[in-house]
Amino acid sequence: MKHDVRGISKWRQRLGYGISDLACNLIWQMISLYLLYFYTDIMGLNAAAVSLMFVITRIIDGVTDLLVGYLIDHTHTRWGKSRPYFLFGAIPFAFFAFLCFSVPNTSVAGKMVYAYVTYIGLSFSYTLVNVPMASILPSLTTDAKERTALSTSRKFFGFLGATVVSSSALVLVNLFGGNNQALGFKKVMFMFGLISCILFFITFLSVREIRVEEKQTLTMKNIIKALRQNTPWLIFALNILFMWTGFFLQTSSLVYYFVVVVGDRGLSITIATIMSIVPMCANFFVPFLANKMGKRNLFIIASLIQAGGIVIILLGTINHFVIIVGALVSALGYGIKESIYFSMQADPVDYGIWKNGIDVSGSLSAINGFLGKVAQAVAGGIAGILLAWGSYAPNAVEQTNQATLAIKLMYGYIPIALIVGSVIVMSFYKLDQEYPQIQVELAQRRKI
Template sequence: MVPLLRTVVLATIHSKDNVCMPSSRPTVVHDVSVPFQLGLGERMSYACGDLAGNAMFGITGSYLLYFYVNVCGLAAGQVAILMLAARVVDSVADPCIGYMIDRRRLFRGRVGPYMKWFSLPLGLALLLCFIRLPVGAGGRLAWAYGTYLLMGIVFSMVNVPYGVLPNVMTRNGRDRLSLAMFRMMGATGGTFFMGAVTLPLVHWLGGGNERIGYPAAMAVIGLLGGLVLMVPAFTCTERYVLQPAHNPLRVMLASLLRNRAWVVVTVVLSLFYINLTAFYGLSLYYATAVLGRPATFGGLLISVMGIGKVLGVTCSGWLVRRIGQRATVAVPYGLSALYLVVFVSAPNRPVLLGAVFGLACFFEGMTLPVFYAMIADAIDLGAVLTGVRAAGLAYSINSFMGKVAWAAGGALSAAMLGWGGYVSGLAVQSPQARAFICMGFVGVPIFIACVSAVLVWFYPSEDEVMAIRLRAHAGA
């Protein structure tokens, strides 16, 4: 009986979703037999958003710590406080932007124009972060606070609307999973680009002078990244209109907190950002201080991470169809943790280390599309359960939590250097410094992978989600 009801409901939803008109009731098709409604070109152009956005924002996670400590001469402890304080402050911008989207305060409720108007300013903000002013240490620290804060706010003006785009592009669950996969391929492609190109570009443009090389490289990357980031604004069609939210803010927040699916995926995705900052922020230090290799090997590890995650993303849909969403997060996370243990125990051979690290990132990459598909589904599911629509606020708080996690992870990476007694410019670091760097680069991601593999089982199962949708349509 249940399979029959499932088929009837899915057929009903599919017939409604083929009409590109605003929908009063959020619906998502989860049956993988339902054909794609979005063309390949539109899905590829959507990926450009994270290709450029992840590259630019990832650069601040990978190289800004090194730039602050080794080029600007700021103390690691000061940088730890800076990254935590500035990121938490600018994270307040995310709920404000989400609230504006829900209230349709700008661009008549459309989300694409945000990316059109704020992408190039994001590239400029990236450049400003990597300028070393010819002033004293206090002035350089103040400049770092101001520019890092600006970078986060402008990034929010682009990233929150970008996250909402799938909800206004399609109601088809297969399309949404595909968009999430293309988004993650773009993001991991941006990671590969960041690791492979940034340091060579810095050294080439600066002629060996990092004070010149970093701002010159960021000017090029910021301009190209800003232009690529604008692509979804011109090529992704908003087929569904976000209905204006008239509920008070406290009611919208309460509805989100009642949405178990949204809470779980927000927490797990936030933990992922801490994991990411550990890889980004400490890769150069792990390469030089622990492995005794050039900093470029740290950049190579970042590129390997990008390649591994791209390959993992491409396998994600296949795995979801066989074991479901929750298991596609839990199982690969467990395998990723296992290979990180092998990585830290392996002999110091570049090819072997790169291969094992790539496998760890491959399994982690399988989880990424599932996160974003879960978020889109959780938002629609919450609207069914509570009757309150808060798509913009939901994505903005998700982005807010991600930024707080990013800040905490960046601060933790800097703190690891301080706690270990890392000394900039010292050829051979102390055993304590090497141990703390290793703990931050490998230990933290292992711990997060294990915790996330457990937490994801609190997300509703596919049967629970279907049962809720059946009840909702039965009462419609």
């Protein structure tokens, strides 16, 4: 079995790194699929007020993202720069996840304040464990193929976590809570939070940062200058807004779409499960496809496949067979796209080191995370506005035509448009062509 210079086997590190995304997705998928629904239909909060909360909390969260990235770039411990955050962020992440899906016994105004506090706490603790997941990758290996293998492992376990949530969460909510969905969500989040915490501890014990850089005296001015000169990253960063806004908008509206438009709540569980299992399986082919086609080309093709699948779902209207076929196609494209996306994140770090001679992996990863949260806030804002515009009535037997149109826009039309925008942006990404020579030159510098 192959080992790196610190004596950690490649497979141990791949598994250890991979389960960090399983830990994240046990919570993240709950947020993506059910938090908006939990706030409006269970906690009884106004959709427009929730929309505003998403925007405000994401602005606050953006500051903490940049702070954590800055801290990582200035962290120097015997465990490395990024690795310590898995250890210290695990418990707060699990704790706030539990609180976020708990309903306090207070007034509507009190519940709104509680939602702000717990959602901000969850977002910050998510940042503590999620930004290091991206910033640590360039330090785990300098080999491009091994980075893809690590990213593939990460996304396999990420999709596994998403599958567990999408296939079992509502079932467990009903099992633990019966007619009391609030109690069911609370118990489920306690269980998922505990498992997530344990998994992050295992990640901490299983990975090692092997790329040892000299301590850098980094100022904010130097960091901003380095990022501004990193053209591949600027393109990648713009793509984040298109890619993740569409994703969050569609996932947050999944339950609404299948209840209101299709008329089958049970089918939403089937589709959510497909959107987790198929990507998990498709993930295994990513290293081979990336080696044959290049990362950018694979990203673009997979994006178009995903969009095509959404079109099929919309054309299927209430036909379950057509909808499932569309979900299978969309999930295939999405799974390949997301896996190669996380592999691509590490490459602009090397480009920046090659061009400027400084490593700002923490700040770069933090801004990527911040942009993802901006996308989530925008998606939440759009969803809240559209639900309010459509006069959506929680638990109503029938919805207005305007509410139905709003949900179709959320689940299908707007996400398709954003995927097309993502493809256009990524067509300008040229780093794949330059990267082999950059690797050679960086290797020569390290030998000097």
